[in-house]
Amino acid sequence: MDNGKMMMLAGNIYEFFKSKQREILREYIDPPPLYEKSPGNYVGAVDEVMQEWFMDFLPRLVPCDVISEEINHPWHTRPDRFWVIDPLDGTHNHSAKMFFGHQLALIEDGVLAFSAIYLPLEEQATWDGFFFAAKCEGAWQHVPQGLRLLCASRQKNLKKAHLLLEGPSRGLRKQEFPNRVALEAERNHNGLSYAYSATRLAMGGLRPLGVDALIGYKGCPWDTLPGILLFEEAGGFMVTGWDGSPWSLENCGNLIFAATEQLLCQILALNMD
Template sequence: MTLQEPTLQQVITWAKEAGRIALDGFHQIHHIQMKSALDVVTEIDHACERALMDHIQRDFPTHAIITEETGEVKGDADHCWYIDPLDGTINYSHRLPVYATSIAYARNGKMQMGVVYDPSRDECFSAQRGKGAWLNGKPIHVSACESLQKSLLTTGLPSGNEEHLDRNLRAVRYFTQNTQGVRRLGSVAIAVCYAACGRTDGHWDLGSTPWDMAACALIVEEAGGMVTDLEGNPDYFKSPYDFVAASLGIH
């Protein structure tokens, strides 16, 4: 009998398997291909993605899948997976150990579970809608910070869109002058999960992607935080995928 929906433990197991592939290959000399003038993909991205897709297509063959490398795999749109097999490929290709596997499952257009696994630190962030968020099985919560001046934020700097870059650099300047600092980690999934567990107080991004944000956005929400577009609207999961994820006190 074909299963209709996954369990969270099932998704965690898959994410950790893909993460181990990335960790095992970390110190190898990689075959790097240019996806664009500034964006790269390695053979490890493809290997991690293939491992995740094999599990989904074996256990849930009718489900739709949207991935960073393969793109869209047609299926039942009421059951859709979002996969970033190696979020932080630029870091990874330079042997900077800040990268993660990100996988999320949505039913009827709503994220139901998300997992972000950082193999370098063996940290597994997970969430299930209505049930909470966890780091290695222990409940997590966003910070209690209520002052922007006391907050530590993260962001991304989009290199392929000059308008987004200019807008974000203005925001970086403002927040650098009005917070305790702004960091750029090079992995959206890890940065947002750090806000979910209170290591930082918030993250904003311009021109993200559905596979970058699907899992980590749910993790923040289930950890007691808020995710919206830049205007404060809760309908953030759509193009151009601009979003803010933060604790309630500073959102």
């Protein structure tokens, strides 16, 4: 994807989100009740409305299928070109008035070609809540002055690192590996959202106490793929499985996002003991 196409997609998607901002915030201020779709999997009206909007808008932008958790489409039979969407990442956080976002990615011939993340509360407060990336074209944040090129952290020492943990909280607390890493890191947080966490990673090098690494547990493609591209295009060293294997469309559940090679080696060593 060339720079011109990236900017066209990003501009159209940003305007789409801005056109829906008032409705998104209305649901945020007075959230409707959630219902449990499956054990531990909660869905609300915002998820359903955003899904309808995405299903109408994205195929008109790039004509192809749309896949998400709410769409009955087997992941292993996905087409060569498709959108993957998370209509509302952080449903629990949305209902609790915390961190949530909307995210999407475009896959073409098995390649993660484009992704975007929108954080409505940041956009409302500081006009800088839209992030996007394209393969080989960098990662960007829409700010009041224009566009800012994102840069991942250069932290090399786990003992000085800021670590984020993402995944089902009950299961995550029982996993030895991420807990060992959390104990080694200087700072750690969990329970945000993949959308929010990915943006903190991608701008880790732009902040004095930026985020340096993330460990994800049982993420779904719509959780992790948008953030993978944003992080890689921001110069993050690598995203791997917990065993160090390369991420792929089939291997994007239990992941390590490490800003530098040294950090990745230190994290992986804690899973080899």
